[in-house]
Amino acid sequence: xxxxxxxxxxxxxxxxxxxxxxxxxxxxxxxxxxxxxxxxxxxxxxxxxxxxxxxxxxxxxxxxxxxxxxxxxxxxxxxxxxxxxxxxxxxxxxxxxxxxxxxxxxxxxxxxxxxxxxxxxxxxxxxxxxxxxxxxxxxxxxxxxxxxxxxxxxxxxxxxxxxxxxxxxxxxxxxxxxxxxxxxxxxxxxxxxxxxxxxxxxxxxxxxxxxxxxxxxxxxxxxxxxxxxxxxxxxxxxxxxxxxxxxxxxxxxxxxxxxxxxxxxxxxxxxxxxxxxxxxxxxxxxxxxxxxxxxxxxxxx
Amino acid sequence: xxxxxxxxxxxxxxxxxxxxxxxxxxxxxxxxxxxxxxxxxxxxxxxxxxxxxxxxxxxxxxxxxxxxxxxxxxxxxxxxxxxxxxxxxxxxxxxxxxxxxxxxxxxxxxxxxxxxxxxxxxxxxxxxxxxxxxxxxxxxxxxxxxxxxxxxxxxxxxxxxxxxxxxxxxxxxxxxxxxxxxxxxxxxxxxxxxxxxxxxxxxxxxxxxxxxxxxxxxxxxxxxxxxxxxxxxxxxxxxxxxxxxxxxxxxxxxxxxxxxxxxxxxxxxxxxxxxxxxxxxxxxxxxxxxx
Numbered sequence: 159x160x161x162x163x164x165x166x167x168x169x170x171x172x173x174x175x176x177x178x179x180x181x182x183x184x185x186x187x188x189x190x191x192x193x194x195x196x197x198x199x200x201x202x203x204x205x206x207x208x209x210x211x212x213x214x215x216x217x218x219x220x221x222x223x224x225x226x227x228x229x230x231x232x233x234x235x236x237x238x239x240x241x242x243x244x245x246x247x248x249x250x251x252x253x254x255x256x257x258x259x260x261x262x263x264x265x266x267x268x269x270x271x272x273x274x275x276x277x278x279x280x281x282x283x284x285x286x287x288x289x290x291x292x293x294x295x296x297x298x299x300x301x302x303x304x305x306x307x308x309x310x311x312x313x314x315x316x317x318x319x320x321x322x323x324x325x326x327x328x329x330x331x332x333x334x335x336x337x338x339x340x341x342x343x344x345x346x347x348x349x350x351x352x353x354x355x356x357x358x359x360x361x362x363x364x365x366x367x368x369x370x371x372x373x374x375x376x377x378x379x380x381x382x383x384x385x386x387x388x389x390x391x392x393x394x395x396x397x398x399x400x401x402x403x404x405x406x407x408x409x410x411x412x413x414x415x416x417x418x419x420x421x422x423x424x425x426x427x428x429x430x431x432x433x434x435x436x437x438x439x440x441x442x443x444x445x446x447x448x449x450x451x452x453x454x455x456x457x458x459x
Numbered sequence: 460x461x462x463x464x465x466x467x468x469x470x471x472x473x474x475x476x477x478x479x480x481x482x483x484x485x486x487x488x489x490x491x492x493x494x495x496x497x498x499x500x501x502x503x504x505x506x507x508x509x510x511x512x513x514x515x516x517x518x519x520x521x522x523x524x525x526x527x528x529x530x531x532x533x534x535x536x537x538x539x540x541x542x543x544x545x546x547x548x549x550x551x552x553x554x555x556x557x558x559x560x561x562x563x564x565x566x567x568x569x570x571x572x573x574x575x576x577x578x579x580x581x582x583x584x585x586x587x588x589x590x591x592x593x594x595x596x597x598x599x600x601x602x603x604x605x606x607x608x609x610x611x612x613x614x615x616x617x618x619x620x621x622x623x624x625x626x627x628x629x630x631x632x633x634x635x636x637x638x639x640x641x642x643x644x645x646x647x648x649x650x651x652x653x654x655x656x657x658x659x660x661x662x663x664x665x666x667x668x669x670x671x672x673x674x675x676x677x678x679x680x681x682x683x684x685x686x687x688x689x690x691x692x693x694x695x696x697x698x699x700x701x702x703x704x705x706x707x708x709x710x711x712x713x714x715x716x717x718x719x720x721x722x723x724x725x726x727x728x729x730x731x732x733x734x735x736x737x738x739x740x741x742x743x744x745x746x747x748x749x750x
Contacts, residue, residue: 167654168573172581175566175625182622183588186599193598200602249490257483268737269494272501275733275740277683277701280725283708284500287718288520295503295520302521329497334744341745390592393685397705414594415686424598431594442590 187435193428200424211429221430224408225437227320228389231409234324235331235388236381242328243335243380246270248369250336251343267340271333278330282394285326289313316406319399323407326394335380342373374452382445389438410434501726508532508720515716531720538712539703540695541724547692548682548699548728551613551620556678558621560670563628568658570629571636572644582633588626593686601690615691620684624677635669636662672743675736682729700725 194211196204215221255263273281288295289312297309312322346368354364370377392411395401401408401416410430417427507520511528518525535541569575570582600619601610609615643665647657663670685701692698698706704725707713713721733740 168569168575171565171569171573171654171658172575175562175629176581178562178618178622179584179588179626182600182619183591183596183626184584186596186603187591189599190595200598246490246493249486253483253486254490257479258487262487266490266494267741270497271741272730272733273497275679276726276729277685277704279685279701279705280722283704283718283722283725284504286708287722288500288503290715293516293519293715295507298519299521302519329500332497337741337744341741386590390594392594393701393705396685396689397708411592411594411686415597418594418598418601419690427594428598431592431597434592435595438590438592439587 190428191432193425194432196425198425198428199422204425207425211426214426215429215433220405220408220413221410221433223405224410224413224430227407227409228391230320230324231327231388231391232385234327235391236384238328239331239335239384240377240380242332243339244370244377246332247336247339247343248365251340263340267333267336270336273330274333276330277393278326279393279397281330282323282326282397285322285329286313286398289322289325313398314403316403319403319407323394323398326398327388327391331384334384338376338380339373342376343369346372375449378445378449378452382442385441385445386438389434389441504719504722504726507716508723510716512714512716528716531714531717532724534712534717535707535721535724538710539707539721539724541700541703543696544698544700544703545728547613547697548701551616551688551699552678552681554617555620555624555681556674558617559624559628559677560674562621562625563632563673564658564663564670566625566629567632567636568662571633572639572662573654582630585626585629589623589630593623597686597690600687604691610691611693611697613692613697616688619687619691620677620681624680628673628677631673632666632669635666639665672739675739676743679729679732679740682732700728 193204195206195208197207197210198204250263250266254266276284291297291311291314294312296312300306300308310318312318350368351364354368359367390411391409392415395407395409395412396415399407401412411434414427414431414434417423417430503520506523507515508531509527509529510518510524511526511530514525514528566585570578575581596619600615604610604612604615609618639662643661644657647661652660682699683701684699685705688699689702689705692702704721707721708718
């Protein structure tokens, strides 16, 4: 009795937070879902049209292109940085840290982390500046080393625009797994390595059997947070290509934005963003279930 | 015990002296090379922000400037009214950092220490709030802000990010507070401290470190935001640094080295911030990843 009254007293502390989250997240989210069933151009009130937007969405090649490009964003923000991050973190921690000193290792770690800290739109402009057509820095470097033939209008060519944006994201992202994995590696008991070494296990065996097993929770978290971030990519596309040339770099969030504010097809924009939300929530749930399974399998063993 | 520790230290010391095989140097060189590749784009930007366009055209992007040229930086500084943008970014990010930590604190106090009823579903709501794509909230927030007269006001951006950041903060602080030492709370209760006083005199001082990590992260995350500020802040004198850098791309005044200078000015504030708070930032990235 007294304990439930004591608990009830804490509700006051939740009041501001709950009011804010209701007004800024829950109500807008519900409204956005509602818009996806309406014809709405932002001026006259929304008109209910049932599933029309959704039918259009599933037949919309541009929408599917945007999701295909999201997979490229996942490669650039999750797959490549996680793999590179694993290698870099274990080289920095196992080798540089132990044989050349912790200061060298943390200096290198900080260097890899720098692009994470700059505004992503500025990071995009930095890479975009290097990838300028004609006299751009990258083209000049290619000319200097005699590869004139490889010069491109990197952002203006439908074949190269998406890979160029992927470079921005890899560059920005790689420092995050490096920092997280290095901290995780500190948890590995050095005696495990010594024992494995005595058993004649080589570096690759130790890496797979010990390192990956110990830092698996961090790999999960990095993969999940980066996948969500990859599905939300907006600023580099906005700053560098506006989805073009053609639809070669369109992503769901930029497609939504252009439907909202350039074509003022609010109903259809809301449909794209609702679909994106569904995908993000589904991906997160798959990840969390997989993680729980993995943890349980570990306990059974 | 101490003998064992000494033994291990000795082993490590000798191991270090004899242990640098040629392969180690090769791997170190590769790690250094990788780090150089990561900073190379920034070095290129620094190198070319102090060149005149003619200098760039003659010497290319890799040569040192033949003379130092500040017109590019000055031109972008003036065209974007950079000091105003800087102040706007500082103002918005600081307000969000402080308000976001405050809201996270109150939420987490109720959920983590008070174990308020409905704790789990509420935590899921906060987690979702942080995970959602901002586009799914954007248009309704846009019309709501117009309805209440907060469109093109920095307060709309401050309120929205206070909520989004505090959703993450609530989640993190609640997990910290779930393991809060009960003895401290009981001692405060015996001393006759009410909940409000317990919060400020016991909970806040004990968890100050986590809160300061949140404060720094909320600041830098808000600083780097783009979509919501670009939608809500349309007047030039209300925009932030990242918007100013993006807005002037493709303008006629932006020749090749002025563009480079604009990127440099966009980089410098966060780089300075990074140098000051490097330790806290790396500690925080780790804390956020391990829950």
